[in-house]
Amino acid sequence: MKTCPRCDLSLDDEARYCVECGAPQTEDAAEELDEYVQRQAQQVAAEPGNAGAGNSGNGGTDGGSGFVPTEDLTDREQLWRRGCYVFGYGTIVVALTLVPQVGAFLLILGGIAILPPIRRLTAEPLGSPLKREVMAGLYVLFALLGVLLLLL
Template sequence: MKTCPRCDSSLDDEARYCVECGAPQTEDAADELDEYVQRQAQQVAAESEGGAAADDDDGGSGFVPTENLTDREQLWRRGCYVLGYGTIVVALTFVPRPGAFPLILGGIAILPPIRRLTAEPLGSPLKREVMVGLYAAFALLGAALLLAL
C-alpha cells in the first residue's frame, strides 16, 4: 500500500488518483489531467469571447473579466457598484422606517451581478436601462415614503 505525496492518505498500488485530494499518482494520470485542464480552459475562453459581444456590459454568458471591458463599461460598472452600495448603506441607517426597504431593493437592483442572476430565469440579462429604471422607481418610492412618513 502506498501513500499520496500530497496528503499522505493511504492508496491502492494501482490507484491513478488520490481518493482524498485528487492528486495524480502516475505520470500518465498527470498528463491526462493536464490535457483535460487545457481543453477546459480553451472551451471557457471560446465561450467568453463569443458571449462578450452579445451584450454591452457583461454578456449573456455571465462573467467577463474586467480587462475585456472598455473604459466606458468599466466606468459604468464601477458607478453602479458605488451607487448601489451607497444607496444600501444610506437605507440601512433608516431601517425602522418603511421607506428604507424600497431604497435597499433599489440599491440591490443596480448592482452589476444582479444582471447575471436575472439572466438565468429570464433567458437573457436585463438591459442597463431596465436596471436603472428599477433603481429609479425603488429610489423614488423609498424617498417619497421617507419624506411622507
C-alpha cells in the same frame, strides 16, 4: 492483452483509446487528444457569444457564464460597473440608517437592483441578463418611491 490505467478494462494491444472510458492508451493518442481539445477551446473562444463580445445587448459585460474579467471590459463598461457599485452600495448604506421607516426598504431594493451581480443572477431564470437601462430604471423607480415614502 493490456488494461486501461483509468478503468482497468481489458483492451486489445493495438487499441489507441479505451472503449469504456475513452482514455488514450498511447502517447500518440494522448497528443492527438490534446490537440483536439486545444482546437475546440480556440473555436469556443472565437465564437461571437463568448469573451464578452456581443452578448444579448448588455454591452459585453456579462457573457453566458456571467463573468468577464475586468481587464477585458472597455473603459466605458468599467465606468458603468463602478458607478453601479457606488450608487448601489451607497443607497443601501443610506437606507440601512433609516431602516425603521417604510421607505428604507424600497431604497434597499433599489440599491440591490442596480448592482452588477444581480444581472448575472437574473440571467438564468429570465433567459438573458437584464439590460443596463432596465436596471437603472428599476433603481430610479425604487429610489423615488422610497424617498417619497420617507418624506410623507
